[in-house]
Amino acid sequence: MPKLVKNNQAVESDGWIEVDSLEAASAALQPLIPLSLVTEARNNGLADKQYGILFSDQDSFEVLLESLSEQPVIVFKFGKFADGRFFTFARELREQHAYSGDIRAAGDFMPDQVAFLSRCGFTSFDCRNEAEAALIPGIKGIVSNAYQADAQQPEPLFRRK
Amino acid sequence: MYVYDSYDQQIVDQRVVQFKEQTERFLAGQLAAEEFLPLRLQNGLYVQRHAPMLRIAVPYGLMTSTQLRKIADVSRRFDKGYVHFTTRQNIQLNWPALEDVPEILKELASVQMHAIQTSGNCIRNTTTDQFAGVIADEIEDPRPWCELIRQWSTLHPEFAFLPRKFKIAVNGSQSEDRAAIRFHDIGLQLVKNDEGKTGFKVYVGGGLGRTPLAGQEVRSYLEQEDLITYLEAILRVYNVHGRRDNKYKARIKILVKALGVDKFRELVDAQWQMIKDSPNRLTDEEINRVKSYFTAVDYQPLADETEKLASLRFENDPFDKWMTKNVQAHKEAGYAAVTLSVKKVGHPPGDATDTELEQIADLADQFSQGELRVSHQQNVVFSDVKQSDLFALWQALDALGFADPTVGTLNDVICCPGGDYCALANAKSIPIAEAIQTEFNDLDYLFDLGDLDLNISGCMNACGHHHIGHIGVLGVDKKGEEFYQVSLGGDSGVNAQVGKILGPSFKAEDMPGVIKKIIDVFVESRSEEEPFISVVNRLGLEPFKERVYAKAS
Known part of the structure; x- marks a missing residue:
């Protein structure tokens, strides 16, 4: 059973896998490289390879911005679901740094957060289990309109109505 | 509305x-x-x-x-x-x-109400002056701005998991601050600039709880169209930089204090420059749309009736007292704002029964255009009462027990639910309020004491705002026993300050006596009509300490 949700559907893996060493990174076809290893990985000739960045709650957003190039995916791995910083980071990536690749939530986030995460610019969700992945399409759109401008809707409600 | x-x-x-x-x-x-x-x-x-x-x-x-x-x-x-x-x-x-x-x-x-964001680590209900829109000395009615903030903050996708709760208050009065804006995470004061244009002075980092601090000015003048983007910039800086490792150090006040307000301002301004001219910038059309809901009150051209009321007041002492304490001047001639006292002795402050609520609703229909307000002091306000109706309203309220002429006095206690209801509380607060109210049940005496804020919290979370009461009472736990710490000199108004702790805490049964001694010192030391807070500021804590902690001889 899939636990990845992409384009509002539970899907089987799209090939990206988390790695924890340079060796694993070079062995994998589509590695998600921890931010702390990205510079070293590039110096070791990985620059030409397709890779994504794995951002943990210990990482620095400034370092992420410095490391940003053409990566097709950035994964924010939640240590605690209550850590709301990733909501801001994703919005800044979309709205201030024109990042257009996939922004993925992983780790300890709740399906109930997916609606807000999506509005902040997240586009895929690597859930904790299959049941949560199955739940998301049904609950994400319950609240269907919003007052604020966000990463999905560039205009606030007062400019749209 | x-x-x-x-x-x-x-x-x-x-x-x-x-x-x-x-x-x-x-x-x-x-x-x-x-x-x-x-x-x-x-x-x-x-x-x-x-x-x-x-x-x-x-x-x-x-x-x-x-x-x-x-x-x-x-x-x-x-x-x-x-x-x-x-x-x-x-x-x-x-x-x-x-x-x-x-x-x-x-x-x-079904009646356009909800419970969205009334707790949790998100942006809470925006509060303001209970007399907003009806007092004469306002720069502008703050309520449209509160409504604009309500809409912006409601289900905001980015700020639902902040380090801690976040409270915003807006004040429009030029002379008074009934919204305690300096004790909110963000306080907004409506001001006019040199060209006469209305905007906001912005305070940030105020709050109560374990570390009571008055907010600091982060911006002396903010254009009104920039309100939402500037708030968003502050929240964003807080969301990223606020501490998440210790919930007692997670409020924005700790961040502002740690960085210093100048550094904090730099971070906010850097963020704000990125989003200042985004579509979130308010439009005149939207501001006017929201304002139009608050200007629709149907005032009739009436004559001022102060003189007519004078003879009624002269003949009727209880009515006169009520007029003095519970009735507020109105910007429109012939109207007044009335505070219903929801502080009955023997009942938890701010509690009302279903029947009482219906009675209040009926009176609001009859006397105040079907609207009412809840005040920060836990009372109810009728904001648009004709002066010619005041006597009839007073009689009706008196019959229902809402006409105690105690608004602003020692007996107008602000009090949290305390240990009787709340799992967080160290101590009960309601019985303390009740004991003090019973001790000071002589209305003439209460009157003579003048304006005096007594605020009681059952724990450090300070829901009863004890830090900013002229007299503050805090419930503490000492080895399983309930004790009460007293502070003096707190002020929620324009001269925002946090009260100072008097000394060692007291047992519940001693509290009425302790308050009595404090009041005695005040009465002996005051010049004619001098308010309590002025005497405390003038004398300091020493004379109060001496009396309260004097050994029995």
């Missing part, structure tokens, strides 16, 4: 559906308690000592008689038939069953 359009209604209705689904999943065991917790908190639902507590939002304290009747109905059908008015102008149900909460929310939505 603001009336929902189809968009507002849809958002509130859908939030009810969403919460129902979440509650069902929790009750079915499909959602862990610790994960349901932030979801229910963001919708006003606490789990308390005896039962859940549901906090219902009353945006900036303003409501209609229809809404109040709905609250009465809900409290009767789903609770024990009484509610609690809070210091942040909201209403709490103390005993609803979790299973009933979705249905309660559905009922509330």
